[in-house]
Amino acid sequence: MEEPAPPSTGCRPACTRREEVRAVAGGWDPGAVLLDVQGVTRSLGGREILRGVDLRVRAGDRLGLVGPNGAGKSTLLRILAGVLEPDGGRVHRVQGLAVGYLPQDPAATQGGTVLEAVLDGFGELLALRRQLAELEDRIARTASRPSPAARGPRAPGPEGEPLQGLLDRYGRLQERFQQQDGYAMEARARQVLLGLGFRPAEFDRPPASLSGGQRVRLGLARVLVARPQLLLLDEPTNHLDVAAAAWLEDHLAAYPGAVVLVSHDRGLLARACNRMAELVDGRLELYAGNYDAYRRERSLRREQAAADYRAYQEERRRLEGFVARYRAGNRATQAKDREKKLERLEREAPPPPPPPPPLPRIRLDAGSPSHEVVFRLEAVGHRYGEGPWLFRNLRAVVRRGQRIGVLGPNGAGKSTLLRLLAGDLQPVAGQVVRGDGVRLGYLDQLLGLTDPRRTVLEEYVAATGMTVAEARHALARFLFRGEAVHQPVGSLSGGERSRLILARLAALRANVLILDEPTNHLDLETREVLEEALARYPGTLVVTSHDRAFLEPLVETIWWVEDGRVEQAPGPLSRWLAARLSQRAEPAGPEAGTTLIQPPPRGPAAGVAGQAKGGAAEGGPSRPAPAGNLSRDRLRRLVQQVRSLEEVIAQLEQEQAGLVQKLSDPAFLARGGAAVASAARRAESLARELEARLAEWEGLSQLLEQAAVPGRGREGGGAAALQ
Structure with missing residues (x-):
């Protein structure tokens, strides 16, 4: 596959959406192929779960991967991530592709704090920050030598490199760091942690003290802050509350890189995805659009497949009837011609449409x-x-x-x-x-059942008091048929246990x-x-x-x-x-x-x-009162807060612009490392403060919008709505 060359790194703060996609996707245009999967196969436990899977992931794709439980979705995601090798086929990744992968059960993070663990996700940015700090020390040592001007900026420093060379390297690194929002690293990490439901008091906790669900959220935060060119997420909304899941929806919907996610969350698939892939019987079928569009298109495809197969069967019966009737008569030549058509028809026969997936028939009386x-x-x-x-x-x-x-x-x-x-x-x-x-009918999250040694049939009979014949009939509605009713309860999968408990609830008439x-x-x-x-x-x-x-x-x-x-x-x-x-x-x-x-x-x-x-x-x-019912005094206070914040933000942005200009000026950089280091630290602190103020302004502005205050916005003096 031809690899487009990345022309540049990063983007300016005022970059367009297209430029932002190019920056996060490594400089490739939206639509450029980042990952090419051809004919991938994989077997587990003697069962072939992937059978010649083909898939191309392009910059800007947000692909939702769905399919029945056990179809192999997580296995395919691990192959895409390079964690698992396929048995056959090939997976080609564009050279230098940065991939972020979140499994369902990420490894625990050791040492440090929650915030530090998320900052570790920045990877290259952290390395750039360390290089900048080292260069600041070297510039300071070189610039502090006696009479540096007399020796000239190109005179060798204490470590053999001239001051001008150090300044040039610092300028290039500082530009890369700034272009990749390095000064906002900590603010971004805090924003993602808050969005995923962590509280500020938890930022300093050691990761080892987190619960299993919190560890999954921490792993998700680490992957998101890194902004890799390709995100691979396996059930990312597990362990998120509804507010955090809604935040993740918005975050992924606006993500400028490529995303492939496995999820049972229909809201996430509908809001965040622009492509869908269904994995059934080891093969992928691709769909344009989000989850809702996929459901409609899948229904149409199934109807069309069924209609094509019916038409094939009708034509085959017609030809077979003609051949049988006239094979030995005076129309034998025509019958022979029909035989050839029948052979051609059977060679080109459409596959029979797959039967609809078996679903439980749930009725709650x-x-x-x-x-x-x-x-x-x-x-x-x-x-x-x-x-x-x-x-x-x-x-x-x-x-x-x-x-x-x-x-x-x-x-x-x-x-x-x-x-x-x-x-x-x-x-x-x-x-x-x-x-x-x-x-009362109660379904426990832990899916507790009476005795794991009982069979499905024994458990159901004990819970409902039905006869064996009645219980078999009722269990069949929940897909426990034939020998399946003799499985020990303790051996059931999570989905099977859920179906058994739902069958019990249905029998209770609660x-x-x-x-x-x-x-x-x-x-x-x-x-x-x-x-x-x-x-x-x-x-x-x-x-x-x-x-x-x-x-x-x-x-x-x-x-x-x-x-x-x-x-x-x-x-x-x-x-x-x-x-x-x-x-x-x-x-x-x-x-x-x-x-x-x-x-x-x-x-x-x-x-x-x-x-x-x-x-x-x-x-x-x-x-x-909700935002739409705020009192006039509260609205007036909100407007005053927004106006004050806008003034503070304008001042911070003005100071930030001055610092950026200063840190890009070779004459300033030549003054010495202490001044450069101080300005760089102030720029980083300023970025954090500006990020926090902007987040606060957005929250208050949303309140005003909810309250239907006209003219909200930083452009156009929206804070003047109530005077």
Whole structure:
């Protein structure tokens, strides 16, 4: 494959989108082939999972790789990354291609802090910064010799290199460092960590102290800050809360390099991808557009394949009939001609369309309804041992028919709250009162089953009380057929265990469902089947999930768990999430340890009341108004803050421009290393401060936009909207 030569590195701060793509993609134009895969094969455990895979990845591609569980998606990604060699075929990478790879279970980072671990991801930029620091020391030593001017700038220094040579090298390195945003390294690292759900207090933690999910997020941050020309991501939204997943969507959608990602997150595939590839039976089928376009095009292709095959069969039957009828008659010559056409037709016969993938048939019947009040939480608080309170003084009412999504950062207490509602855990303080007539179905995130030695059939019969014949019939709806019902429960895959528990839930006819990450381990098609079943379910639903596309049509009320508080907001999820992201610049709310659950609007779906710490009556203090309902005083303060920030940013940008000009001036560089080092340090500090101020300005500006304040923007004096 011909390799285009990279004409230059980096881009100016005011570069166009095309130039930015060229810079991150190593100088290659959008559309240039970075990775060429031809005829790749790979077998695992005696089974051929890749059969002649062909794929070209071009600069600017954001390709989503999908397929059934076990199809070989992660294996193909490892081959693309060079971690695994194919059995056959070839993988050609453009010379010098920088590849960033995130496996599902990245290796733990040892030593240092979380922030330092992310900064290590910059690689070449860190090396450039070390070279600049070394040159600054050498310039300082050379420039401080007695009467350097008398000896001339080209006189050898203490280490044999003239001052002018050192200055020239420093200028070239400094230009490369500046072009690659080296002075904003730490600001970028902090921004990515915040976007992925880390808190500033966690930046100084040792990576070894992180949980498994946090380690995955740290690995993702390291890969993202490096901005490699090709990103390979295996399930990157695993362990992200909904806000962090939304941030990643936006980040990847704007990523100027190439991306190949494996994901079950339909929102990510729809928002971030511009190409799709489906891996089925060891072969790739490529589609233009995002996930939604892929689903439409795949449906059309399958319909066309089925129509082509039907037309082939009809034509074959017609020709066979003609030949059989006239082979021995007076039209034998014509029959012979038809035989030749039949042979040609069979040589060119289209393949039979693949059967549709087997999907479970899920029907969730609520049976008789419960009474109006399903749960009453009375001053509920919980913590583990002597640890911090996950929440306390929680007073809430869950009413019949409500559909509640419990969301929040990882480790905030979402699963604990669901376990309290399900009765699987008793609160340390207060009580959870279950209403009359409640028949509860609970799906645990850990997919706990009674006895791993039982077979699927034995487990189902024990849970439901059905006869063996009834159980076999019911299990077949969830794809447990034939000998599959005799598998030990302990040997099931995650997806199989999920299907078994869903089969148990369907048999219960529960009028209240509590589901903790029900889409874990399910492929995309099965997730959609479950989503449709829950959309038709008439009972009460309380669910937590990281899958925003799954939650969007299902939940009407949001419970957000964070910092010892539980807050409620009306849905839909997309509107709530947009408002939350825009309010990140809001002042801190009540102290941790309080619970604010605002009553929903009056009406049939109303049902949650709450109070703040201190024992206010149900329906207690309200949350801060959303951006669209800000008071005039608050709007005026926001406008003043934006105006002040714009003035500060203008001053910082002016100072930055002066420093850049100074650090590019050979006359200044010739004065000596101490002045150069001081200016370089100030430039780096200034870049960090400017990045933080811009982030703060964007947050406040989004608030004003939510509040429908006209004329927002740094251009055109948007802060003058309220005078």
